[in-house]
Structure formats: structure tokens, C-alpha cells
Amino acid sequence: MARTHKLEDYRNFGIMAHIDAGKTTTTERVLYYSGKSHKIGEVHDGAATMDYMEQEQERGITITSAATTTFWNGKRLNIIDTPGHVDFTIEVERSLRVLDGAVCVLDSNQGVEPQTETVWRQGDKYNVPRIVFCNKMDKTGANFDQCLSDIKTRLGARPIALQLPIGAEANFKGIVDLIRMKAVVWEDEQLGAKFHDEEIPADMLERAKEARAELIEAAVEMDDAAMEAYLEGNEPDEATLKKLIRKAVLVSAWFPVLAGSAFKNKGVQTLLDAVVDFLPSPVDVPPTKGIDPKNEEEVVRQSSDDEPLSMLAFKIIEDPYGVLTFARVYSGVLNKGSTVLNSTREKRERIGRMVQMHADTREDVEEARAGDIVAFVGLKDTRTGDTLCDPLKPVILEKMEFPEPVIEMAVEAATKSEQEKLSIALQKLASEDPSFRVSTDQESGQTIIKGMGELHLDIKIDILRRAPHNIKVNVGAPQVAYRETIRKATEIDYTHKKQTGGTGQFAKVKFVVEPNEVGKGFQFENKIIGGVVPKEYIPGVEKGLNSVMTSGPLAGFPVVDVKVTLVDGAYHEVDSSAIAFEIASRAALREAIEKASPALLEPVMKVEIVSPEEYVGSVIGDVNSRRGQIQGQDMRGNANVITAFVPLANMFGYVNQLRSMSQGRASYTMQFDHYEQVPAAVAQEVQAKYA
Numbered sequence: 001m002a003r004t005h006k007l008e009d010y011r012n013f014g015i016m017a018h019i020d021a022g023k024t025t026t027t028e029r030v031l032y033y034s035g036k037s038h039k040i041g042e043v044h045d046g047a048a049t050m051d052y053m054e055q056e057q058e059r060g061i062t063i064t065s066a067a068t069t070t071f072w073n074g075k076r077l078n079i080i081d082t083p084g085h086v087d088f089t090i091e092v093e094r095s096l097r098v099l100d101g102a103v104c105v106l107d108s109n110q111g112v113e114p115q116t117e118t119v120w121r122q123g124d125k126y127n128v129p130r131i132v133f134c135n136k137m138d139k140t141g142a143n144f145d146q147c148l149s150d151i152k153t154r155l156g157a158r159p160i161a162l163q164l165p166i167g168a169e170a171n172f173k174g175i176v177d178l179i180r181m182k183a184v185v186w187e188d189e190q191l192g193a194k195f196h197d198e199e200i201p202a203d204m205l206e207r208a209k210e211a212r213a214e215l216i217e218a219a220v221e222m223d224d225a226a227m228e229a230y231l232e233g234n235e236p237d238e239a240t241l242k243k244l245i246r247k248a249v250l251v252s253a254w255f256p257v258l259a260g261s262a263f264k265n266k267g268v269q270t271l272l273d274a275v276v277d278f279l280p281s282p283v284d285v286p287p288t289k290g291i292d293p294k295n296e297e298e299v300v301r302q303s304s305d306d307e308p309l310s311m312l313a314f315k316i317i318e319d320p321y322g323v324l325t326f327a328r329v330y331s332g333v334l335n336k337g338s339t340v341l342n343s344t345r346e347k348r349e350r351i352g353r354m355v356q357m358h359a360d361t362r363e364d365v366e367e368a369r370a371g372d373i374v375a376f377v378g379l380k381d382t383r384t385g386d387t388l389c390d391p392l393k394p395v396i397l398e399k400m401e402f403p404e405p406v407i408e409m410a411v412e413a414a415t416k417s418e419q420e421k422l423s424i425a426l427q428k429l430a431s432e433d434p435s436f437r438v439s440t441d442q443e444s445g446q447t448i449i450k451g452m453g454e455l456h457l458d459i460k461i462d463i464l465r466r467a468p469h470n471i472k473v474n475v476g477a478p479q480v481a482y483r484e485t486i487r488k489a490t491e492i493d494y495t496h497k498k499q500t501g502g503t504g505q506f507a508k509v510k511f512v513v514e515p516n517e518v519g520k521g522f523q524f525e526n527k528i529i530g531g532v533v534p535k536e537y538i539p540g541v542e543k544g545l546n547s548v549m550t551s552g553p554l555a556g557f558p559v560v561d562v563k564v565t566l567v568d569g570a571y572h573e574v575d576s577s578a579i580a581f582e583i584a585s586r587a588a589l590r591e592a593i594e595k596a597s598p599a600l601l602e603p604v605m606k607v608e609i610v611s612p613e614e615y616v617g618s619v620i621g622d623v624n625s626r627r628g629q630i631q632g633q634d635m636r637g638n639a640n641v642i643t644a645f646v647p648l649a650n651m652f653g654y655v656n657q658l659r660s661m662s663q664g665r666a667s668y669t670m671q672f673d674h675y676e677q678v679p680a681a682v683a684q685e686v687q688a689k690y691a
């Protein structure tokens with residue numbers, strides 16, 4: 001089967017935003033106008049097409065990223081929905097990894113908000129070309145110019161308006177298109193609203209000319225010939241201007257800014273035009289790189305059907321039809337019924353059924369080609385972030401990075417009979433979401449779940465309690481994921497000797513134990529010369545050390561950033577064994593850590609609080625009482641923005657406290673920033689609690 005669309009006519013893009021900026025509404029409208037959605041599910045009715053899960057609709061935030069295919073102006077659009085909540089930035093990263101471009105939606109009344117900033121930085125990290133849509137121009141307080149200046153000051157990026165809003169708030173009518181120098185006016189606020197060109201209103205003409213001059217100057221910077229012509233008095237024509245804008249977007253030289261109101265059905269069609277005109281196709285972005293698993297050499301895969309097959313699984317969801325694995329095809333052609341290699345896990349997977357999602361339907365497809373986003377039904381071993389490829393030409397595409405979880409919670413099934421059901425469900429959740437982990441506490445035997453924040457774990461518990469799982473789960477209080485480390489280097493000489501009739505036990509080890517570079521984790525080196533500790537006992541040594549590393553001597557938390565070198569030792573012909581060396585090494589390391597200024601580390605969160613003036617005093621006082629350090633205070637519109645570092649341990653239940661302190665008017669967001677040593681007095685409390 002041939003291609004329906006040339007690769008140049010693909011736009012794989014995402015819509016990113018702070019919570020409530022209107023990402024879901026905008027996506028809905030895009031699907032409606034591009035003809036693929038027959039009815040619009042208003043967000044406040046809780047029926048949005050992109051929102052899959054029940055509890056998601058209740059919470060009104062989009063947690064899963066779904067991918068939807070639609071069409072506009074002869075182009076094939078694959079829209080990847082990205083969540084806005086900071087607890088789920090991991091999902092945003094995953095989506096950004098497989099996008100070629102993005103629309104960043106702002107609430108024109110709020111400008112650049114904390115998570116706009118977060119997702120923007122992630123966009124920078126993955127070099128995602130972006131355009132900005134200032135949504136909610138109909139809302140009281142909507143301010144397009146403020147959005148432009150926020151992009152400069154808060155994101156440090158260069159915004160260039162392609163449009164100016166005509167009117168604002170209740171009088172928002174349409175936009176001035178600065179490329180064509182025409183007003184575009186929407187005729188009503190209904191769905192499917194019609195629009196037409198008009199002359200630019202007289203009172204806006206001066207401003208439009210200035211804004212257009214700024215656009216043209218930014219555009220001609222992208223091309224020497226265009227610049228020369230411009231300096232000689234020749235402005236680029238419309239087609240050239242669009243090409244120059246596209247060039248700027250592809251290299252993120254600057255960012256085009258548009259205006260509209262998704263909710264009032266204005267500006268969405270012009271946004272779609274901009275997506276088609278300015279966001280990249282798969283051939284406009286650098287080719288995908290990976291490594292050959294056989295020899296670790298770099299492999300480059302061009303975006304083309306003629307290259308060997310390579311795909312990246314970026315999302316796994318469970319819906320009423322079963323498990324769906326979403327993948328982006330980077331190169332090659334995939335046929336239904338073929339077998340692919342999961343090169344990340346060295347497992348083969350048969351592609352039984354594959355589907356493409358549209359707003360309200362799923363379409364069975366027989367093949368997928370470079371540039372496509374497809375979902376597979378019923379894959380067994382593939383996890384988020386895995387590469388699927390041609391078994392004869394294997395490649396592992398760049399791996400995704402996942403941050404360490406900072407919060408944990410004990411869970412158990414209310415009844416014995418449900419215990420197994422719970423553990424199967426938990427394994428499944430962990431395989432869908434790499435930032436969610438499940439483990440068993442060695443001492444208590446409890447099941448521990450770990451994640452990125454309170455809300456993250458709350459949502460997982462919610463999923464377990466609902467259909468199809470319907471498990472009655474009891475949960476413990478959320479706990480901070482502390483870590484242990486050392487501050488000083490030390491040496492330890494330890495002999496394990498036991499003589500109880502028959503064969504005895506003997507092992508002697510000498511270690512140098514020292515702090516390792518931050519982030520380097522645990523490192524073991526064997527510097528034994530002359531076989532004073534024979535090779536066959538080294539696995540025992542490592543096992544002993546590892547048991548201390550997973551459960552440190554201070555309070556049983558993982559020990560990080562420690563280097564242990566085995567420098568000397570002794571053994572006995574008859575009495576030595578791997579077990580004897582394991583026991584000796586465990587005891588030796590515990591003793592060494594106690595001598596090496598052990599320290600307890602805690603996760604510190606970067607917290608941003610947005611508060612009306614009158615509550616700033618109490619907000620700051622409260623942050624200080626939580627061992628927080630205020631980093632800065634800024635004005636955004638008429639609201640104060642307070643940034644602080646606060647230990648996660650002191651952030652539990654903050655949402656309620658802040659609400660009651662500010663009569664519900666202040667809000668906050670936080671994300672993990674770094675680990676820091678716990679002050680002595682607090683460390684004692686933590687130790688007592690976990691002893």
C-alpha cells in the first residue's frame with residue numbers, strides 16, 4: 001500500500017500548557033474543525049474526547065497522553081496530548097521525545113505560569129520547535145501584550161506576534177493577520193463559527209504596521225538574501241515571509257505568537273494554518289540516533305520508508321479494549337502480522353493488531369510508515385521508552401531519562417484473597433509509568449509504592465480502587481524517600497570468625513570507604529593483588545556490600561554516592577566461603593559508614609506560590625516555619641509569585657493549609673529539585689521514627 005501523505009505533509013505535534021490554560025478545549029476544537037470529531041465534549045461536562053480515564057475527568061486534568069490523527073489543508077496531523085500537572089512532567093517528557101513540534105497554549109489572563117515554564121524548559125531540552133497560542137482572549141483580564149513580555153522575561157525567549165487580537169475580554173472579535181495585513185473576524189461564538197476577512201480597523205492600523213515591521217525584521221534575519229533585499233526597500237512577499245518564519249521556528253530562533261479563544265471558537269482555524277505552515281515535518285528535524293546493541297556503535301536513522309524499521313514506544317494505556325502501546329515510527333515500514341525486536345529488552349513481539357486513533361473512533365490499519373504514530377493491541381513485554389525494530393537491523397534509540405521518585409507509601413489489600421490481584425495490578429501500573437515504582441520492604445515485608453508526588457500516588461490508588469481492578473486497598477501515610485550517605489573517607493579492617501565444632505567460618509576484609517561524586521551512586525572496586533581474597537569470594541563481598549547499600553545503617557534508606565574499594569583481606573583453606581565474606585563485608589561496611597560521618601539526605605522541592613498581595617506575609621511566614629528558604633519574590637500581573645526551596649517532608653497537606661490561609665486564592669506548584677542533608681535535630685527524629 002502506498003503512502004496517503006508524503007512525509008513532508010506530516011505534522012507530529014503536541015499541545016503543551018499549564019493546567020487549565022485550555023489545552024483540552026483547544027485540542028477538542030482542533031479535532032472538531034479538522035473534521036474528525038462529530039460532537040464536542042465540553043471539558044466542564046466531563047466528556048472531553050481526549051480524556052480517557054474516569055477519575056481524570058473528575059479531576060479535570062489530563063493525565064494520560066493520547067495521540068490522535070486528523071487532517072488539515074491536505075496535511076496529516078498527529079496530535080499528542082501532553083499533561084500539564086507537574087507531578088506528571090515525566091509524561092510530558094515522554095511525549096516531547098516523540099514530537100516534532102509543539103503549540104504552547106497560554107491563558108491570556110495568566111500569561112506564563114509555573115508549568116508553562118516547566119514544559120517550556122523541557123521543550124528546550126528536546127529542541128522542540130514551538131509556536132505560542134494565547135488562548136482565552138475572551139476572558140476578563142486577558143492581556144496579549146503581557147503574554148509577549150512574559151515570554152521574554154520568564155522564559156527568556158523571543159516572541160514575535162504573527163497576529164494581534166481585535167478587542168479583548170467580552171469584545172474579543174478576531175485577529176489581525178500581520179502576514180496578510182487583514183483582519184479576520186469570527187461571525188458568532190457558535191461551534192463551527194464562520195469567519196471572514198475585513199480591513200484592519202482604523203484605530204489598530206498604526207499598531208499593526210509597527211508589529212508587522214517587527215515581524216519582517218525578525219524574518220529577514222533568517223536569510224541573507226532576504227535581508228539584503230529588505231535593506232534595499234523590498235519586503236518579502238507572503239510566500240517568502242512564511243518560509244522565513246518557518247525557518248525561524250525550526251531552529252527556535254524566535255517564537256511566533258497567535259491569539260484566540262478556543263472556548264468561544266475563535267482563532268482555532270488560524271492556529272491550524274500556523275501548525276501546517278510553520279511546525280516541522282519529520283524530515284525537517286534531525287535524523288534519529290541510536291546505538292547498535294551488538295557493538296555499541298552509533299546508528300543514524302533517516303526519517304524514511306527505505307530505512308530499516310525503528311520505533312519508540314512512548315505511552316501505554318489500558319482502555320476498555322485492552323492494553324494499547326503507542327509508538328512513533330521513525331524509519332521503515334511496519335506490516336501487520338510481522339514480528340519486531342524489542343531491542344531494549346531483547347524480546348520479540350508479534351504485531352497482531354494495530355490501530356490509529358481519531359477523536360472518536362479507532363481505525364484498524366494494515367501498515368505503519370515512517371512518521372506515523374500507531375497503537376498496538378496486546379503487546380506483552382514492551383514498556384514505555386523501549387525501542388521496537390527490525391530484528392535483522394537492530395538499534396536502540398536514545399533512552400529516556402526518568403527522575404528518581406521522592407515519595408513513598410505502604411499499600412496492602414484489605415483482604416488476603418485480594419493480595420495477588422493487587423500485586424499484579426501494581427506491576428502493570430509500574431510497567432505503564434516508569435516514574436512509578438513498586439518494591440517490598442525487606443524487613444517488614446510491606447509493599448511500598450514510590451512516585452513523584454502525593455497526587456501521583458493518589459491517582460494510582462484511585463485506579464486500583466476502580467473498575468476493572470475494584471481492589472479494596474489500605475494505604476499508609478505518604479513518606480519521604482530519604483537517602484543516606486557519608487561525608488568522610490575511612491578505612492576498615494574486619495574479621496569474621498566463628499568456630500562452632502565442625503567447619504568454622506572465616507573471612508577477613510579491608511576496605512577503603514569514601515564519598516563518591518554526587519549522583520554517581522554506589523561504586524565497588526576490587527584492588528586485591530596476589531589472591532589474598534580469592535576471586536570466587538568476590539560475589540559474596542559484593543552481595544554483603546549491596547545489602548547495606550539498599551538499607552543504610554542510619555534509618556534503613558538507600559545509601560548513595562559511596563565508593564568502596566577492597567584493598568586487602570585473608571581467607572582460610574577450609575573455613576572460608578562466599579557466605580563468610582558476605583557476612584564480613586556487610587558488618588565491615590556498616591561499621592565504616594558509622595565512622596565516616598554518616599548523613600541523612602532529604603528531597604528538597606522547588607515550590608512556587610502565586611498569591612494575592614494581602615496574603616504574602618502569612619505565606620512567607622508559613623514557608624519559613626516549614627524549613628523553607630525563600631528564593632525570590634516577583635510580581636506577575638497583580639499577583640505575587642514567591643519561589644522557595646522547601647523539604648518535601650514539610651510539604652504534606654500543604655494544599656489545604658495554603659487554601660485556608662488565603663481563602664482559596666493562592667495556589668502553588670512544586671517539583672523535585674535536589675537532595676540536601678537533613679539538619680541534625682530533624683535527622684534524630686527521622687532515625688527514631690524509622691529505627
Ligand SMILES: Nc1nc2c(ncn2[C@@H]2O[C@H](COP(=O)(O)OP(=O)(O)OP(=O)(O)O)[C@@H](O)[C@H]2O)c(=O)[nH]1
Binds near residue numbers: 024061062137260261
Ligand atoms: N473563557 C475561556 N475559557 C476557556 C477557554 N479555553 C478553555 N477555557 C476553560 O478553561 C478551563 C480549562 O480548560 P481545559 O481545556 O480543561 O484546560 P487544560 O489546559 O486542558 O487543563 P488540564 O487538562 O487540567 O491541564 C475549562 O473550564 C474551559 O472551559 C477560552 O478560550 N476562554
